[in-house]
Amino acid sequence: MNASFDPPHRILMGPGPSDVHPRVLAAMARSTIGHLDPAFVAIMDSVKAMLRYAFRTSNDVTFAISGPGSTGMEACFVNLLEPGEKAIVCVNGAFGGRMKENVERCGAVPVIVNDEWGRAVDPTKVATAIKANPDAKALAFVHAETSTGVRSEAAELCRMAQNAGMLTIVDVVTSLGGISVEVDGWGVDAAYGGSQKCLSCPPGLSPVTFGPRALARVKARKTKVQSWFLDLNLVTAYWGGEGNRTYHHTAPVNALFALHEALAMLREEGLDTAIARHAACHAELVEALAAIGLRLPIDSNIRLPQLNLVSIPDGVADAPIRKAMLDQFGLEIGGGLGSFAGKVWRIGLMGQSASRRHVALCAAALRAVLP
Ligand SMILES: *Cc1c(COP(=O)(O)O)cnc(C)c1O
Numbered sequence: 001m002n003a004s005f006d007p008p009h010r011i012l013m014g015p016g017p018s019d020v021h022p023r024v025l026a027a028m029a030r031s032t033i034g035h036l037d038p039a040f041v042a043i044m045d046s047v048k049a050m051l052r053y054a055f056r057t058s059n060d061v062t063f064a065i066s067g068p069g070s071t072g073m074e075a076c077f078v079n080l081l082e083p084g085e086k087a088i089v090c091v092n093g094a095f096g097g098r099m100k101e102n103v104e105r106c107g108a109v110p111v112i113v114n115d116e117w118g119r120a121v122d123p124t125k126v127a128t129a130i131k132a133n134p135d136a137k138a139l140a141f142v143h144a145e146t147s148t149g150v151r152s153e154a155a156e157l158c159r160m161a162q163n164a165g166m167l168t169i170v171d172v173v174t175s176l177g178g179i180s181v182e183v184d185g186w187g188v189d190a191a192y193g194g195s196q197k198c199l200s201c202p203p204g205l206s207p208v209t210f211g212p213r214a215l216a217r218v219k220a221r222k223t224k225v226q227s228w229f230l231d232l233n234l235v236t237a238y239w240g241g242e243g244n245r246t247y248h249h250t251a252p253v254n255a256l257f258a259l260h261e262a263l264a265m266l267r268e269e270g271l272d273t274a275i276a277r278h279a280a281c282h283a284e285l286v287e288a289l290a291a292i293g294l295r296l297p298i299d300s301n302i303r304l305p306q307l308n309l310v311s312i313p314d315g316v317a318d319a320p321i322r323k324a325m326l327d328q329f330g331l332e333i334g335g336g337l338g339s340f341a342g343k344v345w346r347i348g349l350m351g352q353s354a355s356r357r358h359v360a361l362c363a364a365a366l367r368a369v370l371p
């Protein structure tokens with residue numbers, strides 16, 4: 001017989017999940033109700049309205065996919081690309097690489113714009129790719145690359161795609177709620193986020209938004225969307241259809257209670273205030289790390305405040321330090337990925353983990369465990 005599971009209490013300062021506020025955990029523990037209960041239908045509408053606020057959009061089709069950020073990514077590609085079509089994909093880290101995988105698995109053809117890990121997507125290279133591939137249907141890029149802590153110039157990239165008549169698919173998993181995301185302001189056609197990064201919810205939901213040009217593309221498809229579960233035509237009849245919701249799948253009821261509460265907290269604080277808080281905590285972290293001789297390898301112009309790469313000093317081992325942080329302080333930070341593996345730590349200041357308390361704890365713990 002297994003006893004019930006009581007997880008250790010952690011301080012989450014890795015690349016996600018971030019710390020979840022007790023209000024959000026309490027919301028998740030409320031009574032499960034039917035997913036077609038009128039009370040649940042009301043909360044779905046409320047989640048949609050608050051997601052529009054977070055994405056800064058008036059897009060009607062704005063909701064949460066039942067699945068992690070990766071399902072939001074997949075939803076964008078499977079709905080917007082048909083077999084044989086071309087899409088320009090910018091790869092400057094791990095998640096750009098996954099976009100390429102998605103394009104290929106749709107039977108579409110990725111045109112890759114490569115940038116070194118640790119650099120932003122280069123708009124000049126994108127311009128060249130657009131010019132060489134005027135028949136491409138979409139431009140896809142990651143706004144905030146969690147593998148490298150780099151922000152790319154979303155507004156400029158979207159403008160270039162629009163001028164060429166291409167749709168934009170933008171990964172805002174790590175940016176949403178942490179830095180400015182302007183879906184309408186930038187003219188983004190499709191974007192996907194994640195619940196467990198700067199929104200500070202438990203993992204498992206992916207907020208998405210689709211604009212009118214993206215929806216027109218879905219309507220005009222000649223082939224069926226190859227994923228039944230992620231087919232927008234079906235899922236929007238469930239999330240859309242005001243007063244007339246039809247069963248598609250059983251929404252994760254309690255997970256949506258949590259997202260609702262987290263978004264309500266974001267509304268109370270105000271998106272601009274939350275973004276300023278992330279920036280202020282980042283500045284404090286940089287100072288605190290400098291005081292113990294640690295530096296950040298990413299250029300300050302393109303650094304993400306919510307995801308900080310920190311160079312591991314020469315002669316210091318990566319994994320034992322992270323283990324000591326976890327064992328002695330219950331504090332989780334992330335390791336490096338790809339070309340940064342073993343060379344950096346990744347310190348997240350996402351959502352509830354973007355606080356002065358977190359910064360001070362992390363710096364003190366690092367000071368204590370470093371040789
Ligand atoms: C975390 C992350 C994802 C994937 O989200 P999951 O919830 O882990 O599936 C996608 N893109 C970026 C930029 C991320 O940081």
